[in-house]
Amino acid sequence: MSKVNIKVLADQLQLSVSTISKALRDSYEISDETKKKVMELATQLNYIPNPYASSLRRKKSKTIAVVLPEVADNFFSLAINGIQSIAESKGYHVLIYLSHEKYANEKNILEDCQSGRVDGVLISISSETNSAEHINKLQTRNIPVVFFDREQEAIETARVTTNDFDCGLMAAKHLLQKGCRRPAFLSISQSLPICLNRLEGFKAAVQQAGVPEEDRQIVYCTDNDGMYDQIKLLLQQPNRPDGLIASVEKIVTPVYLTCHELKINIPNEVKVIAFATLDTAPILNPPLTTITQPAFEIGKAAATLLFKGIEKSSFDLRKERMIIPSMLIERESTK
Amino acid sequence: MSKVNIKVLADQLQLSVSTISKALRDSYEISDETKKKVMELATQLNYIPNPYASSLRRKKSKTIAVVLPEVADNFFSLAINGIQSIAESKGYHVLIYLSHEKYANEKNILEDCQSGRVDGVLISISSETNSAEHINKLQTRNIPVVFFDREQEAIETARVTTNDFDCGLMAAKHLLQKGCRRPAFLSISQSLPICLNRLEGFKAAVQQAGVPEEDRQIVYCTDNDGMYDQIKLLLQQPNRPDGLIASVEKIVTPVYLTCHELKINIPNEVKVIAFATLDTAPILNPPLTTITQPAFEIGKAAATLLFKGIEKSSFDLRKERMIIPSMLIERESTK
DNA sequence: TTTATTTACGAAAACGGTTGCGAAACAATG
DNA sequence: CATTGTTTCGCAACCGTTTTCGTAAATAAA
Known part of the structure; x- marks a missing residue:
C-alpha cells in the first residue's frame, strides 16, 4: 500500500x-x-x-541457497540451524530447496540457482547423484559452491565433512572390541562418499581384525520403503550378524523395530551403533551408541567458507577441506 | 559469466x-x-x-517466507517438507527464517518481509510473542499471512492448527482412564495458544473427573536450560505426579532422562504422554504414547491457503480456519 | 478500390535503486 | 587575484524484464 x-x-x-x-x-x-x-x-x-531493485543493479542478491536431500532428519535440521546462524549475522537470506534424493530435482534446483537469484550455494547431494555437470555449471557462472556432509568428489570446491573413514573404522573397532564376530554395515548408497568412506573404515577394521569374508556383510538399503524388509531378511538369516553399523540416522528406527519384533536382544544378541544426531539416543530401548556428527558446526563452517568465497573473490575455495570430527558416545546398545 | x-x-x-x-x-x-x-x-x-528484474517489474517475487521458532524439532521439519512440496508445485521459492523463540528477532524478520521480497508469509510465532503489531504491518501492506500451529489470536487471518483443546482433553482422559490420580501438565509458554488450548483441554478433563486442586499441577518449562531441573524438582516432590503430559516434543527427553535417573518407572510409577511427531517414539524405553500431530499436512494446508490468498485477491483469508486432527497412539508409556 | 480488421512486431516507459561523472560553491594555496 | 582543491550534490545511464501503445503490412469486408 x-x-x-x-x-x-x-x-x-x-x-x-x-x-x-x-x-x-x-x-x-x-x-x-x-x-x-x-x-x-x-x-x-x-x-x-526494495531488495530486488538493489539486487538487479548491484548484481548481488544477499541470498544463498541450501540444497538438501530432505529435512526430516536431525542432521539436516541442525545443519540448517548452523547455516542460518551465520547467514543471519552476515545479513544474508536463506532459500531452502529439497531434492528428495532425486538427481533430476537437484539438477532443476541448481539450474535455477544460475539465474542470479543467489550469490552462493550450500549443497549436500542426493544419494542418486553421481554426475557433476549440474554443479559445474554453477562454477562456470562464478557462483561459489560449498559441499557439506555429502560431497561430490569430482568437483573441485570447498567441502566440510566429518571424519567419515575414521568413524567407520572406530565404529567397527568398537563392535569388534565388544565381542562382535559378524559385523554388518548398513548403507544407503553405493555412491555417496559419506557412505563409501564410512564403509571403507569398516572394511579396514574388519580386515585388520581378520574377520573372515563370510562373516562381514554390507547391506544397501537404497529405498526407504524396502528398508524394513531388507533388515528383517538380514536378521532372519541363520548366521545373522551380531553387530550392526547404521551408516545414517534413518536406519535406526527400522533396526530397532525389527529387533523388537524378532525378539532379538540388543546388545546381547546383536550390538548396534549408528551415525546419528538423535537427541533421543539416550532414552531408546536400549540407549543407542552413536557416532554423533557435529551437524550444527558443520553447517556453520560450510556457511562461513561460502561467505568467504562470496565476499572475497581472491579467496580460493577449491583447496578448502574442513573436517570436523564426530564423537563416539557409548551407550547400552553396544555394551 | x-x-x-x-x-x-x-x-x-x-x-x-x-x-x-x-x-x-x-x-x-x-x-x-x-x-x-x-x-x-x-x-x-x-x-x-533474471528473476529479480522480473520481480521488480511485475511486483511479484514468486517467493514466500516461512518463519519458525526453530528447526531442530521434528514437527517443524515435517511442516517445512509439507510447505516445500506445495511451493515447489506452484513454482514458488521458500525463504526460511528462525526467530529462536525471540520476539525481537521475529519482528526484524517480518520487517524485512515488507520489502517486497516475498509474496506471502507462513508463520509459527515464537513463544515470547504476544504483540500483534509486527504482523499487522504485513497485513496493511497487503502481504498475506497464514499461521500454522502457533497462531497469534489477535490477528485476523487464516490459520491451520490441530485440535489442541480436544487433544489436551484426550490426553488427560487417557491418563485418568489408565489410573492416574495426580496428573501434571508440562507447558512451555503462558501465552502460546497451542499450549493454552491443550492446557484448557487438560483442565476440562481433570475438572470433569473431579481431580482435587492439589492433585493437578501445571509446570511451565519456559527456559530450555532449566528444564531438567524443573522436571527433577517436580518428580522429587513427596506427592509427585503419577502422570505427565508433555505439551511439546522437546520436553520428552528431559522427562525420560529424569525418570531414569531417579529410577522412577514409566509407566508403573508415572505415565507419560506427549505431543510429538518423534519417529523414535515406538523404540523409546518404554515406547512413548503420543499425540501425533499431522505436521506434514499442516504445512501443506497452510501453504495451500497462503497461495490462494496470494493468487486470488478476491479470496478472503480472514475467516479461514482449518483444523487437522491429531491422533493418539497408545504405547507402553501409559500402559 | 476503399475501408475495416487482424496480425506481428517495435519503441519506449516503466519497476526502484545505484553509481560514474560533472558542476557549483566554497576554502585554501601560491 | 588566479589557481587548485575539497565538499556536496544532481544528472543520467544502467541493471534485465515487462507492458502499454502505436504502427506497418497483410488480410478481410464493403
Missing part, C-alpha cells in the same frame, strides 16, 4: 534520488547533516528498500 | 527485446514461427531469465 520509495523521500526533502540513495548507504559524498535528515524521514515514513 | 539476457537474444535474432520477452512468455501477439526461433536460441544459449 504505502509505496514509499526513494523518490518519495527525494520529493519530500527536495533532494535528488541519487542523494537519497547515497545518504542511505552512508556515502562519503553526502554531508552529515543531509544524511541525518534523510535517515529521519526514512524511519518516519517507514521506508523499506 | 555468459551474460546472455534478452538483449543478446534480440540482437542475434534481429528482433526487439519486447518481442523476445513476449515470445518467451508465449504471448498471443507473437507468431508461432518467431516463438519457435526464440525458444530454440534460448535453450541453445542456455538463457536463464
